[in-house]
Amino acid sequence: MSNGTKGKERFYWTREVANMIGIKEGTVRKYARLLEENGYQFHRNEHDQREFLEHDVTIMEQIKVISKEQGMTLENAIKAVIGKNQDQDQDQDQDQVQDQNQSQNLQPSSSPVKENPVPKIYEELSQHKEHHERMFELIQVLYNDNQNLKKELAQALNKHHQTIAKQLEACEERIMGSLTKWQESNLEAAASLAQKQNKRFFKKILGN
Numbered sequence: 270m271s272n273g274t275k276g277k278e279r280f281y282w283t284r285e286v287a288n289m290i291g292i293k294e295g296t297v298r299k300y301a302r303l304l305e306e307n308g309y310q311f312h313r314n315e316h317d318q319r320e321f322l323e324h325d326v327t328i329m330e331q332i333k334v335i336s337k338e339q340g341m342t343l344e345n346a347i348k349a350v351i352g353k354n355q356d357q358d359q360d361q362d363q364d365q366v367q368d369q370n371q372s373q374n375l376q377p378s379s380s381p382v383k384e385n386p387v388p389k390i391y392e393e394l395s396q397h398k399e400h401h402e403r404m405f406e407l408i409q410v411l412y413n414d415n416q417n418l419k420k421e422l423a424q425a426l427n428k429h430h431q432t433i434a435k436q437l438e439a440c441e442e443r444i445m446g447s448l449t450k451w452q453e454s455n456l457e458a459a460a461s462l463a464q465k466q467n468k469r470f471f472k473k474i475l476g477n
Contacts, residue, residue, distance in 0.1 A: 280312065280320040280394050290330055294395070300329050303347050318392055328354060 287294045301311060301319055308326075311319045321329075328350055336346035 278322050279327075280322050281326065282321070282388055283319070283393070284395065286321050286326055286329065289326055292333060292335060295399075297329065300332055300347070303344065304328070307347055307351055309351055316393065342475070427472075 281289070283294050283297050287297045290297070301321075305311065311325060312322065314320055331353075332343075332346050332351045335341060335349055336343045338346075341349075
């Protein structure tokens, strides 16, 4: 299950801790971040990645249980667990230092065993994957907003075109009505003038 050791104590990756406790990897990272904000320290490797010890796993198990109690927030659960385990942590740190010193004194001088790089690479890939998933979700939201904006603009333009078409049609009707009246008025005036001219013509003929 573990992918490495630190002194005599094994350490675990985020994925392993999530499986051990029965929570999501994102929840493990959230617990770790809140613990660090409250002064708790995790061991980190040369890539600045957290390496969880057995004690860290126990702390997170306690947080999971206490946070489910009625009226208990996650922040208060973390503070309660830290306060409860503060003295125990100090004793364990001293024991670890003594064990490490004894191990170094008893260990024969030989080349150190290199750690398997595959788990670290997998952890880095998992973090990159999580980052890209968040970016994809953001892009999807922006894309959907853009599609909605295009749809709204198309509807607004269509409505505007319909309004302009109605206004042009009404204007054309007014022009045609005015033109018809003008033509009728001119015809009446022309007919009246012609009638007057005819009367004058006949008067001249009859007068002669």
